[in-house]
Amino acid sequence: MSTKIQIDDLEFANRPVDGHKGTFGKVAVIGGSLGMSGSITLSATAALRGGAGLVTAAVPQSIQAIVAGYEPSYMTVALPTDVHGQLAAVDADIVTELLDGKSAVAIGPGLGQTKLAADLVLAVLKQADCPVVLDADALNLAAEFELLHGIPRRSRWVITPHPGEFARLTGESISHVSANRESLAERFAAEHELTVVLKGANTVVTDGSRTYVNQTGNSGMATGGSGDILTGLTAAVLGQHADALEGAILAVYVHGIAGDLAAEALSQRGMIASDLLRFLSAAWRNLSHEPSD
Numbered sequence: 430m431s432t433k434i435q436i437d438d439l440e441f442a443n444r445p446v447d448g449h450k451g452t453f454g455k456v457a458v459i460g461g462s463l464g465m466s467g468s469i470t471l472s473a474t475a476a477l478r479g480g481a482g483l484v485t486a487a488v489p490q491s492i493q494a495i496v497a498g499y500e501p502s503y504m505t506v507a508l509p510t511d512v513h514g515q516l517a518a519v520d521a522d523i524v525t526e527l528l529d530g531k532s533a534v535a536i537g538p539g540l541g542q543t544k545l546a547a548d549l550v551l552a553v554l555k556q557a558d559c560p561v562v563l564d565a566d567a568l569n570l571a572a573e574f575e576l577l578h579g580i581p582r583r584s585r586w587v588i589t590p591h592p593g594e595f596a597r598l599t600g601e602s603i604s605h606v607s608a609n610r611e612s613l614a615e616r617f618a619a620e621h622e623l624t625v626v627l628k629g630a631n632t633v634v635t636d637g638s639r640t641y642v643n644q645t646g647n648s649g650m651a652t653g654g655s656g657d658i659l660t661g662l663t664a665a666v667l668g669q670h671a672d673a674l675e676g677a678i679l680a681v682y683v684h685g686i687a688g689d690l691a692a693e694a695l696s697q698r699g700m701i702a703s704d705l706l707r708f709l710s711a712a713w714r715n716l717s718h719e720p721s722d
C-alpha cells in the first residue's frame with residue numbers, strides 16, 4: 430500500500446546565498462537527432478531554467494551547431510555520427526568524460542531508436558553515479574532491449590513516460606494504462622527500483638511506496654516538446670535535491686504551474702512548448718519559499 434503525498438508535505442531548501450555554479454549542479458542532457466534537434470534544446474534550456482549551475486547538451490555532431498545556436502547559456506558536446514549524420518558508436522571514454530562531475534543526467538528526447546542509441550543508454554545507466562532521468566526514446570529502447578533489467582543501481586533513476594511509452598514498457602495497452610495509472614506506476618516503480626513519472630493530465634509520481642498525483646497543468650501542454658522540457662527540468666531539480674521522488678514531484682508541479690501561467694497569458698490553444706520555458710521563471714516565483722528577487 431502506497432502513502433499519498435501532497436505538495437505541502439514536502440520541504441524544499443532555499444538556494445544558499447553564497448551558492449555558486451558548483452552548488453547548483455552540473456547537468457548533462459543527451460539526445461537529439463537530425464529533424465529532432467528541438468527536443469534536446471528544450472530539455473537543455475529547461476535544465477537551465479530549473480536552476481542548474483551548468484548544463485551541457487550532448488548531441489550528434491550533425492546537429493551540434495543548430496543546438497548550440499539556439500541558446501548561448503548551455504554548452505554542447507558532439508557525439509560521433511556516421512556519413513548520414515546519424516548517431517554512431519559512442520566510445521566508453523566519451524561517456525566517462527561526459528558524466529564526469531555531473532550532478533544529474535537526462536537521456537532520451539529525440540535520441541532515435543537505433544541499436545547504437547540503445548548502447549549509449551546502457552552505457553550511461555551502467556556508468557552514471559548521479560541521478561539519471563530516462564525519457565522518450567531512452568524508454569522506447571529500454572522496452573525493446575530490456576535495458577531496465579539486471580543493471581546494478583549505482584544511482585537513482587527517474588523515468589518520465591507518457592502513457593504511450595509506459596504501454597511499451599509494460600506491454601499493456603494504452604487504454605489499460607490510462608484506466609490504471611496509479612496502480613501500474615506503483616507496481617513498475619517497486620519492481621524496477623526507480624521513480625516513475627507517468628505523465629498526462631494528473632501526472633502520477635511514485636517510487637512504489639509513496640505516490641503523488643499532480644493537480645497543476647492543463648491540456649494546452651498537449652503540444653510537442655512539453656515533455657522534453659519536463660525531462661531537463663527534472664534533471665536540474667534532481668541535481669539540487671537529495672530525494673528522487675521529492676525532486677520529481679517538484680519538477681512536475683512547477684512544470685504544470687508554468688503551463689497554467691502560459692495558458693492564462695496565451696490561451697491553451699495558442700501556447701507552445703517553448704512558451705513554458707519563459708513561464709518557468711514566474712512558476713518558481715509562485716512557490717512560497719522562492720525569494721522574489
Ligand SMILES: NC(=O)C1=CN([C@@H]2O[C@H](COP(=O)(O)OP(=O)(O)OC[C@H]3O[C@@H](n4cnc5c(N)ncnc54)[C@H](O)[C@@H]3O)[C@@H](O)[C@H]2O)[C@@H](O)CC1
Nearest residue numbers: 465466467468538539540565566591592593629653654657
Ligand atoms: N521538437 C522536437 O524535436 C520534438 C521531438 N520529439 C521526439 O519525438 C520522438 C517521438 O515521441 P512522441 O512522444 O511524439 O511519439 P510516441 O509515438 O512515443 O507517442 C505518441 C503517442 O503516445 C500516446 N500518448 C501520448 N500521451 C498520451 C496520453 N496522455 N494519453 C494517452 N495516450 C498518450 C498517443 O497514442 C500518441 O499518439 C521522441 O524522440 C521525442 O523525444 C517530441 O518530444 C516532440 C518534440
Ligand SMILES: Nc1ncnc2c1ncn2[C@@H]1O[C@H](COP(=O)(O)OP(=O)(O)O)[C@@H](O)[C@H]1O
Nearest residue numbers: 628629630646647648650651653654655656657
Ligand atoms: N491534459 C493535460 N493536462 C495536464 N498536463 C498535460 C496534459 N497533456 C499533456 N500534459 C503534459 O505535457 C507533457 C507532455 O509530454 P510528452 O507527451 O512527453 O510530450 P513531448 O514528447 O511532445 O515533449 C507532460 O508533462 C504531460 O503531463
Ligand SMILES: [Mg+2]
Nearest residue numbers: 565591656657
Ligand atoms: Mg515526450
